[in-house]
Amino acid sequence: MELEMNNLTKKFGDFTAVKQLNLSMTRGVYGLLGKNGAGKTTFMRMLCTLLTPTEGNILCDGRDIFKMEGEYRKLLGYLPQDFGFYPEFTVRDYLLYIASIKGLPPAVAKKRTKELLAAVGLEKYAGRKMKKLSGGMKRRAGIAQAMMNHPKILILDEPTAGLDPNERIRFRNLISEFSEDRLVLLSTHIVSDVEYIANDIWLMNEGEIVRQGTPKQITESMKQKVWECLVEKRAVPLLARQYKISNMKADTQGVQVRVIAGEKPAEYAKEAVPSLEDAFLYYFGEEAGDNHGIL
Numbered sequence: 001m002e003l004e005m006n007n008l009t010k011k012f013g014d015f016t017a018v019k020q021l022n023l024s025m026t027r028g029v030y031g032l033l034g035k036n037g038a039g040k041t042t043f044m045r046m047l048c049t050l051l052t053p054t055e056g057n058i059l060c061d062g063r064d065i066f067k068m069e070g071e072y073r074k075l076l077g078y079l080p081q082d083f084g085f086y087p088e089f090t091v092r093d094y095l096l097y098i099a100s101i102k103g104l105p106p107a108v109a110k111k112r113t114k115e116l117l118a119a120v121g122l123e124k125y126a127g128r129k130m131k132k133l134s135g136g137m138k139r140r141a142g143i144a145q146a147m148m149n150h151p152k153i154l155i156l157d158e159p160t161a162g163l164d165p166n167e168r169i170r171f172r173n174l175i176s177e178f179s180e181d182r183l184v185l186l187s188t189h190i191v192s193d194v195e196y197i198a199n200d201i202w203l204m205n206e207g208e209i210v211r212q213g214t215p216k217q218i219t220e221s222m223k224q225k226v227w228e229c230l231v232e233k234r235a236v237p238l239l240a241r242q243y244k245i246s247n248m249k250a251d252t253q254g255v256q257v258r259v260i261a262g263e264k265p266a267e268y269a270k271e272a273v274p275s276l277e278d279a280f281l282y283y284f285g286e287e288a289g290d291n292h293g294i295l
């Protein structure tokens, strides 16, 4: 299975939210990372045929997805950012209802619902009404409904919003297992969500993919851009005016500062091993000199 995007563009009036994307996806996990407003949701909604592109196309094994209609939707599972749920339904009934919409026979629906409740850790809450779930639990019910029909293409818009650290780990394991022979695209602004499970990471900014690669390739592209140095506390504001600061830690001898810079920021600075978090800051962080640049 291959999804291919050619010159994919979406405009809202004069504003271009997604700009001429040329990408392809096969199997595995693709992590779409970007700040608020980067164009992630717009891009994903086009992939789910909920928005029509202004220009360009999306092909599934060579066929235009907008012409495949029901056939494409059978392949697809989608968790929207704000998914509509049925407040008076119990979690179990909600999932059974989704199963019926997706055409699963009742016995299969029952079995699949049970499996999914266990997979997302909602077994204990199966009888609880959707409106009584916490934000993270609703998200987990949303992930379960998206996986109901064993979709070949799974698109998850910010699946980890509201999940606690244990749930994030559970989610990562679930997706890793699920993606073995499928295609999963997930958007997030949390680097650690994709650092370990994504085969390919796409960094999106202002409607464009500004960098694409495996986590290793992306961190390797940060060589000689991440530095650490110990400075006196009073030297920190000057450093922050000149460079992006990714981390600071005060100790008795001063402040240990992690700096993102294309040049050695100080004579005594040492090159540090770059992380994906550093890359995120390099591409999306506030400019040096902006107060928000000091994390």
Ligand SMILES: Nc1ncnc2c1ncn2[C@@H]1O[C@H](COP(=O)(O)OP(=O)(O)OP(=O)(O)O)[C@@H](O)[C@H]1O
Pocket: 012, 015, 017, 034, 035, 036, 037, 038, 039, 040, 041, 042, 043, 081
């Ligand atoms: N229907 C619309 N009409 C006009 N502008 C829109 C519309 N939908 C999205 N936009 C604009 O397109 C840009 C991209 O929005 P989008 O929701 O795709 O970003 P995002 O990366 O998903 O952001 P977030 O992480 O906040 O969800 C934003 O500037 C947004 O205001």
